[in-house]
Amino acid sequence: MPASVQREPFLLYTLVPRILKGGDCVLRFLATLLAFIILLPFLGLSVYTTPSQLWLSLHNPEVLNALKNSFIAATISTLLAAFFAIPLGYALAREKMGSSRVWLAFLNIPAMVPHSVGGVVVLLTFSPKYSPLGRFLAERGFYITGSMLGVVLAMWIVSVPYFINAAYDAFKSVPYGLEKTAMSMGAPPFMAFLTITLPLATRGLVTGAIQTWARSISEFGAVVMVTYYPKTAPVLVYELFNQFGLDAAVPVAVITMALSATVFIVLRLWGGNRA
Amino acid sequence: MLKVENIWAHFGDFFLKDISFSLEKGRHLAIVGPTGAGKTSLMEVIAGVRPLTKGKIYLNGKDITNLPPHKRNIAMLYQHLSLFPHYTVRGNIEYPLRWRRGNHEDVEDLARKLYIDHLLERRIHDLSGGEKQRVALARALIVKPDVLILDEPFSAIDVVTKEQIIETIKYIQELFQLSTIIITHSPEEAYTLSDYIAIIKNGMLVKMGKKEDVWKNPEDIWFARMTGIKNIIPIEKSHLLGIDVPNDNASAYTHIGIPPDSLCIEGNVQPIIGTVKEVVHFPHFTEVIADLGGLSLICRLAGKQSPQRGGDITLYIHPDKILMLKEA
Numbered sequence: 001m002p003a004s005v006q007r008e009p010f011l012l013y014t015l016v017p018r019i020l021k022g023g024d025c026v027l028r029f030l031a032t033l034l035a036f037i038i039l040l041p042f043l044g045l046s047v048y049t050t051p052s053q054l055w056l057s058l059h060n061p062e063v064l065n066a067l068k069n070s071f072i073a074a075t076i077s078t079l080l081a082a083f084f085a086i087p088l089g090y091a092l093a094r095e096k097m098g099s100s101r102v103w104l105a106f107l108n109i110p111a112m113v114p115h116s117v118g119g120v121v122v123l124l125t126f127s128p129k130y131s132p133l134g135r136f137l138a139e140r141g142f143y144i145t146g147s148m149l150g151v152v153l154a155m156w157i158v159s160v161p162y163f164i165n166a167a168y169d170a171f172k173s174v175p176y177g178l179e180k181t182a183m184s185m186g187a188p189p190f191m192a193f194l195t196i197t198l199p200l201a202t203r204g205l206v207t208g209a210i211q212t213w214a215r216s217i218s219e220f221g222a223v224v225m226v227t228y229y230p231k232t233a234p235v236l237v238y239e240l241f242n243q244f245g246l247d248a249a250v251p252v253a254v255i256t257m258a259l260s261a262t263v264f265i266v267l268r269l270w271g272g273n274r275a
Numbered sequence: 276m277l278k279v280e281n282i283w284a285h286f287g288d289f290f291l292k293d294i295s296f297s298l299e300k301g302r303h304l305a306i307v308g309p310t311g312a313g314k315t316s317l318m319e320v321i322a323g324v325r326p327l328t329k330g331k332i333y334l335n336g337k338d339i340t341n342l343p344p345h346k347r348n349i350a351m352l353y354q355h356l357s358l359f360p361h362y363t364v365r366g367n368i369e370y371p372l373r374w375r376r377g378n379h380e381d382v383e384d385l386a387r388k389l390y391i392d393h394l395l396e397r398r399i400h401d402l403s404g405g406e407k408q409r410v411a412l413a414r415a416l417i418v419k420p421d422v423l424i425l426d427e428p429f430s431a432i433d434v435v436t437k438e439q440i441i442e443t444i445k446y447i448q449e450l451f452q453l454s455t456i457i458i459t460h461s462p463e464e465a466y467t468l469s470d471y472i473a474i475i476k477n478g479m480l481v482k483m484g485k486k487e488d489v490w491k492n493p494e495d496i497w498f499a500r501m502t503g504i505k506n507i508i509p510i511e512k513s514h515l516l517g518i519d520v521p522n523d524n525a526s527a528y529t530h531i532g533i534p535p536d537s538l539c540i541e542g543n544v545q546p547i548i549g550t551v552k553e554v555v556h557f558p559h560f561t562e563v564i565a566d567l568g569g570l571s572l573i574c575r576l577a578g579k580q581s582p583q584r585g586g587d588i589t590l591y592i593h594p595d596k597i598l599m600l601k602e603a
Contacts, residue, residue, distance in 0.1 A: 181357035184324050185418075186345025186374030195373075199361050 042257060049250045057251040066236040066252075067259065073148060073232060074216035077155035081163040081212045086205065089167025090193070094176065104168065111161040118158045119225025126153060150227035155216035162211040170204025171197065210267045217260055276300050277321070277349075277422050277454060282330035284320050291317055291327075291478045298471070300335070300421070303448060303455045305465035305486070308475035309497060314458045315354075317475065318424045321456075322351040334421055345375050350415035354427040356407055358399045358414075365395040368413045380417050388450065389413050389443070405436040409443060416451060423447070424456045429464055444468055462501045466490060474498055495601045499532040505573040506533040507600065515570045516592055517545050520599075528599040537596030538574050546589045551582045565590060 057063050088107075092100040110118050124130045127145065128138035137143070144150035174197050182192035198205075220234040228235065233256040241249035277298045284291040291313050298304050306314045319325040321332060323344035332340045339347045358367050368382050386392040389409045394402065402410065408428065415423055425444070429437045445468065448455055459465050465472050466486055473483035476497070482489060493499040496507055507530050513520045520531060549565035549572065556562075561576045565588050574590060582588050 175355075175357070177353060177355055177357045178359060180324060181353060182359075182370070184322055184344045184351050185371035185414075186343070187370075188374075191374075195370075196359055 045250060045257065046254050049254055053251045054254060057255055062231070063236065063252050063255065066231045066233045067256065069148070069151065069230045070217050070233040070256070071259075071263075073151040073155055074213050076148075076152050077159060077216040078163075078209055078213040080152065080156050081160040082205075082209060085160060085163035085167045085208065085212075089164055090171045090197070092164075092168050093171035100168065104165065107164050108161045110157050115158050115219065115221030116225050119154055119222035122150070122153050122157050122222065122226050126150075145227050146229050147227065148230060151223055151230065151232060154222040154226040155219045158219055158222050159212045159215035162215055163208045166204055166208025166211060167201075170201035170208065173204065174200045206267070206270070210264065213267070214260070214264055276333075276335060278331075278333040279321065280331040280333070282317070282320060282327050282332070284316070284325065284327040284330075286316060286325065289313065289316065289478060291320065294330075294475075294480045296473060296480060296483050298422075298454050298456070300454055301452045302471065303457070303469045304471045304473060304483075305469035306456060306458045306473050306475055307460070307462070307465050307498075307501060310460075312475045313478040314475050315426050316478075318351060318426060318456060318458060321422075322349050322424055323347050324351070345371070348418070348420050349422045349424065350418060350420035351424040352411055352415045352426065352428065354430050356411040358407055358411055360399045362399070363395065364391060364397050364399070364402070364410050367399065367410055368395075368417055370414065371418050375418050378419050380419055382417065385413050385417060389416075389447075403436075404433065405439045408436070408440050412443065412447060416447065419451075420453060422454045422456065424458070426458045427460065428457065429459070429461065441467060462490075462503065493532065493598060493600065496530055496532075499598065499600050504532045504534050504598070506538065507531075508533070508570065512570055515568050516572075517547050518592065518594055518597065520597075527601045529602050530600040532598040532600045533572070533592060534596055534598065535575050537593040538572065539591055540574070540576065540589060541591065544591050544593060546591055549588050549590060551584050551586050551588050554582060554584055556581070563588065 091097050092103055097103060110121075122144065126134045126137065128134040128143070134144070142149055144153055178196050178200070179189075179192045182196045183189060187195065218234065219232075220238065223232055224235055224238070231239070233252065237249050237253050237256065240252060279294060279296050282291060282294045289311075294317060296304075306318070308314050316325060320327045323339070323342060323346075327340070330340070331338060334347065334349065339349075359370065362370065364386075365382060368386065372379055382395070383392060386395055389412060391406060391409050391413060394406060394410070399407065399410070428440060428444070441464070444455070444457075447453075448468075455468070457464065457468050469486055471483060472486045472489040474481050474489070482494065482498075489498075490502055493502050493504070499507060508516070509530055510520050510528065513531050516533075518531070547567060549567040551563055552566045552571065553564040554561060555564075559577075561581060563574045563576060563582055565572045565574060572590065574588075576582075
C-alpha cells in the first residue's frame with residue numbers, strides 16, 4: 001500500500017459494524033427462539049394424535065357441526081362488529097364525538113375484563129329472565145340461550161373492541177386534508193369517505209377484521225356462560241376433555257387449529273395484497 | 276373578476292373581520308401575513324370550503340356566496356398537495372370530473388401542457404416533488420377554474436424544485452389567463468408571482484395594493500422585516516445615527532427602518548463612524564455588523580470587501596429613504 005493512502009480508522013469502519021452485525025445475529029436468535037416457544041406446543045399437539053384419529057373426527061357429525069357453528073358465528077360476529085366499528089372508528093378518529101381517548105377507554109372494557117364476565121353482561125342484557133330487552137326479544141321469538149344468536153352475541157361482545165381500535169387507527173392514519181380536498185372538488189362528504197378515506201384505510205380495517213374473527217372463533221368463556229348449545233369447537237374440546245380425557249380432545253383441537261390457521265393465513269395474505 | 280365584500284367569519288375563537296377586496300380577471304394576488312393570521316381560512320371561505328357569517332362573494336358578477344365549492348369555479352391547491360395516493364396520476368387529474376359537469380380541459384392535452392403526459396399511468400408514490408406539484412396543478416386546472424388559489428405552494432420543497440414550480444406557475448398564469456391568489460410567507464415569491472400584495476394580520480386585511488407600492492412603503496415592523504429590512508431602530512435611539520426624528524408620543528410610529536440601499540460606505544451626506552463588530556462573507560456580497568454606541572447596524576457591501584473586525588467604518592445614511600414604522 002502506498003504510504004500516502006490513509007487507512008480508515010479500524011474502530012469506526014470495521015469493529016463497530018461487526019459488533020452491530022453480531023447484534024443482528026443475537027436479535028435473530030432471540031426472535032427464532034420466541035417463535036419456537038410459541039409454536040412448539042402447537043406443533044406438539046399435531047404429533048400427539050394420529051391420522052386415523054383425525055380421520056375419524058373429521059367424519060364425526062358432532063365435530064363437523066361444532067366447527068360449522070364456530071365458523072358461521074365468528075363470521076357473523078365479525079360482520080356485525082364491522083357494521084358498528086367502521087362508523088364509530090371514523091367518528092372517533094375525526095373527533096366528532098368529543099374526546100376519543102375517553103371513548104376508547106370505555107369501549108375497550110369488554111376486552112379487558114375476564115371473558116366470563118362478558119358472558120354475564122350478555123346474559124343480564126339479553127336474557128328474558130333478567131332484562132326487559134330480553135323479554136321483548138323473547139316475545140318476538142329471539143332467544144339467546146340455546147340459539148346461534150347467543151353464540152354470536154357472546155363472541156361479538158368480547159371481540160368488537162379489536163375492530164373499533166383497528167378502525168380508529170386506520171382512519172386516523174388517513175390525513176383529513178385528503179377528504180377536505182375531495183370535498184373542495186365537489187365530492188359529497190359520504191362520497192369523499194367512500195372514494196378516498198375508506199380505500200386508504202382498507203389495510204387497517206382488514207387487519208381489524210382478521211383480529212376480530214380470530215378472537216371470535218377462539219372464544220370459550222363468554223360463549224359457555226351464555227349458551228352451551230349449539231356447541232362451538234372450543235366448547236366441544238372442553239366437553240371431550242372433561243368426559244373422555246386428553247386423548248379424545250386432541251384430534252378436535254388439531255382440526256380446529258389447522259382450519260383456523262388456514263383461514264387466518266389466507267385472510268392475512270389477501271389483506272396484505274389489498275392495500 | 277373576483278369581488279369580496281365585507282366578509283366576516285369565525286372558526287372557534289378566531290375571526291375574519293370585515294375583509295373586502297377585488298381582483299380583476301387574469302391578475303395575480305399574493306396574500307402575506309404571519310402564521311395564524313387567517314390567510315388560509317380566508318381562502319377557504321372564498322373557495323366555499325368554510326362558511327362565512329356575513330358578507331358577499333362575487334365571481335364575474337355572479338353571487339357565489341352560498342354556492343357549494345364545486346359550483347364556484349374556484350380551484351384551491353393546498354400546501355401539502357393532497358394527491359390521492361391510491362389513484363394513478365390520471366385518476367387524480369380526473370377526480371374532480373366525477374362531481375363537476377360542464378366545460379373542462381382534456382386530460383391528455385392538459386398533461387401535455389404541464390409536461391406530465393408520460394406520467395399519466397404512474398402511481399403518486401413514484402413521482403418526484405416537482406412532478407407531484409405539476410400533477411396537483413393539473414388536477415386543479417382540469418375544471419377550467421376562473422380563480423386558482425395556491426396555499427403556500429413552496430413549503431417543504433428544495434430550491435431547485437421551487438424554481439421549477441415558480442416557472443410552472445408563471446407559465447400557467449400566462450397560458451390559462453386565470454386569476455391566481457398565492458398564500459405565501461416569502462416576500463420574494465409574493466413579489467415574483469403577483470401583481471398585487473395583500474397583508475393579513477389577526478384576521479384583518481391591513482393593506483392591499485400594487486406590489487411595488489406595498490413593497491416600498493412597509494408601514495409596520497413585521498412587513499418591513501418581510502421585505503428584507505434588517506435595520507429597525509427605536510425612534511428614541513435615532514439620534515445615534517445623526518437623524519433627527521421627532522419623538523411625538525401622539526404619533527403611531529415607534530421605529531425607523533433603514534432599507535439596504537439607503538446605507539452605504541460612500542456618500543455626500545453627514546457620515547457616521549462606527550466600529551466593525553462582525554464580518555460575514557457571502558458569495559456575492561459581504562455583510563458587516565457595525566456598532567454605533569451600543570446600536571448595531573447591518574450593512575451590505577458589494578463584492579468581497581473586507582473591513583477589519585474591531586476597526587472603524589464610515590457609513591452614510593440617506594435620510595430621505597428612511598421609513599417610519601409602526602409596531603408589528
